Amino acid sequence: MATILVIGSGLGGLLAAVRAADAGHRVVLVTKSVLPESNTRYAQGGIAAALFRDDSVDAHVLDTLRAGAGLCDPAAVQVLCAEGPARVRDLIRFGVDFDRDESGVARGLEAAHSRSRVVHAGGDATGAAVEAALVATVRRRAAIEVHEHTMLVDLILDRGEVVGARMLGPNGVQFSLTADAVILATGGAGALYTHTTNPVVATGDGVAAAYRAGASVADAEFYQFHPTALAVPGTPLVSEAVRGEGAVLRDQLGERFMLTEHPDAELAPRDVVARAIARQMERQNGAPVLLDATGLGRDLLETRFPTITAACRAAGLDWAVEPIPVAPAAHYWMGGVETDTWARTSLPGLFAVGEVARTGAHGANRLASNSLLEAAVFADRAVRALGQPWPIHTHTTPTQIFDATQPADLYRPMVETALLPTDLKTLINRRQLQRLLWDCAGVHRSGTGLRSAAAILGDWSSPPATSTSVAALEDRNLLDLARLLVAAALAREESRGAHFRADFSETRLELAWSRSQSLELVPAKEAIAC
Missing domain, CATH: 3.90.700.10 (Succinate dehydrogenase/fumarate reductase flavoprotein, catalytic domain)
Known part of the structure; x- marks a missing residue:
């Protein structure tokens, strides 16, 4: 029996916790707010899946690839669409009561879908129905230990492997949790922008912590703005x-x-x-x-x-x-912690599921109602991959024990180092950051605006990792992620999917690739205890 630390309580985190408990593992599930609070709870449209006779997995794959604007990973898309129907049936078994009509389960049509395949619950309250059913399921599992009002601060590594996380508890005291594997399910980062459909808890904590620990992050430039x-x-x-x-x-x-x-x-x-x-x-x-x-x-x-x-x-x-x-x-971040089709990141012991992950299934622009589906499919696969050999990644991981809660001089950026100066002076102001990204890295972008944003972000400093304030630690994460997003947007000199630049308004075929960003961790002079 292994100890599995699941961080986040949306669909991905809750389903991973249930699956891991049912597989015989001890599960520690932590969430920054109360258990039912997450992006999942606010999802309206539904879940897209090829469940009906006039639909097919191949049709769903084609629609997803088309929406992804040439940047989807075909293998990830195939997994998503092929395993999606079974995961929807799992949700039904866990108590999600999808709406019905005279033909059976009701379905709707959404933008860029060639078929009516989106199932929904409570009309436009699908996320709330899914969240309620899975929260009830979690509470019935004795093997799941739940910690509410507990925030991820940083990941803890031992010889390049993730072995736990540093947390901020409800009493304002930081503490460590150790585990045999960590599953990140912390959601997106809508708080980067002035206008967002996300709840206030969506501050990108998991992506920021994984990046600081040296995990590969990809497609940070692709943030989807819901039209309405x-x-x-x-x-x-x-x-x-x-x-x-x-x-x-x-x-x-x-x-x-x-x-x-x-x-x-x-x-x-x-x-x-x-x-x-x-x-x-x-x-x-x-x-x-x-x-x-x-x-x-x-x-x-x-x-x-x-x-x-x-x-x-x-x-x-x-x-x-x-x-x-x-x-x-x-609305939704297509970028995130880079994973394979089993939700494994570039750091052994660390999985990522849901919006925190960049699986490659969404490419440059997520197809409507594929988000809850992705969370369910890859949460299930993460648990099935527990205990399996970790794949070898192309870039090296740290070999020394590293605890990212230690001072920032223990690591240095490999990319866009100019955006992360060492002589930071002005403490981040969240509202100013949100306005800056909305104006310079929002729906419309340009090189001039992005370079201006980079310069301003480079002059701001983060609160310390030792802070006992949730808001301060969130600001630290938002500044890291804003720099990542702006750097990636500057590097992509084209317009593709959700990324549009006025100075490079055309899509360039030769740029149909994903940009990975990671930190090279500089070894500490002495090993840091975990």
Whole structure:
């Protein structure tokens, strides 16, 4: 029996914990907030899977590859789509009650899908239904020890292998947890941006910790902006499924503008729609565009989309009788900790599942409703890979014992070192960082803006790793990740998927590769105890 440390309590973390416990392992599950709080909880659209007779794995693979803009790993996509149906059936066995109609399990059509294959629960509350079912399942497993309000600070390595993590407990005291394997499931980093659909806990803790420990991080430049967040405080998500049901986008004059942007109009891939909305907003002096769902009828809107209906009402809007204002918001990070098709990272002992991982399944632009599917598929595979030999990676890992909670002079960047100066002076300000990335590394980018952002980020310093403040440790992570993202965006001199540069507006065939970034850890003069 091994001890498995699972960090994060979204679909990926919860399913990994359950699977590991059922395989006979002792599981320690930690989460920064309460157990049900995660990005999963807020997912609306559903889960895409080839479950129906008029669909196929091959069709789902093709749609995923097309959306990924030439940067998907075909092997990862095949795994995702081939194993997806079985994982959806697992969720049903764990208690997820997907919506039904006269034909059985109900399904919807979303942007860039060639088939109606997206299953949903509670109308537009799929994530909440999945989270509730898996939380209940975790609580029924005696082998799972749960620590809430416990934040990942850094990973602990021994001779190049991850052997645990440094944590900040609810009492404000840092402590270490050791394990035979660590599964990162900490989600994304929407807090990098001023406008995001993510909850406040999404500060990229897992990607930052893995990067500092020397793990390979890839595709950091590819951040997906959901085209339609409600343009009110809090930017609640308005699911792609609304447009799948027939809602359309209009400018301030009431005219549809997507008809001239793409053959699929409102059902074009997310990056296309987000950029088109951003351009239209520029023509309107920054005013949001309008999502017109009035043709769907009140009954369908309230039954199929109760969460969005409630958000509209809270904002004083009635979307059954009038179009609602929408604008893009940071939604999902295609980049992350680089893994193979078994969720193994470049550091032995460290797995990554869900949004924290870069599996290669999403490429440069994730297909709608593939995110929960990816978390389920690769969480299952991570547990099946426990105890198996670790693959040999092309870049070397540290050979000395290394604890990333120690001073920063124990490591140095291998790439874009100019962005990480040693004489940092100004302490990071989160709101300024978010505004900077929104303006310079958001939906539209340019070399000039990115270089300006790099210079500003280079002048900021992080709070110390020894801090006992959750907010300070999150700021430390956000600064590391902002530098990674900007460096990667500068290096990719083309436009592809979610990454658009005004100075390199075309896609270049020779750049159909993923950029990996990692730290070369400089050995400490003496071994550091774990």
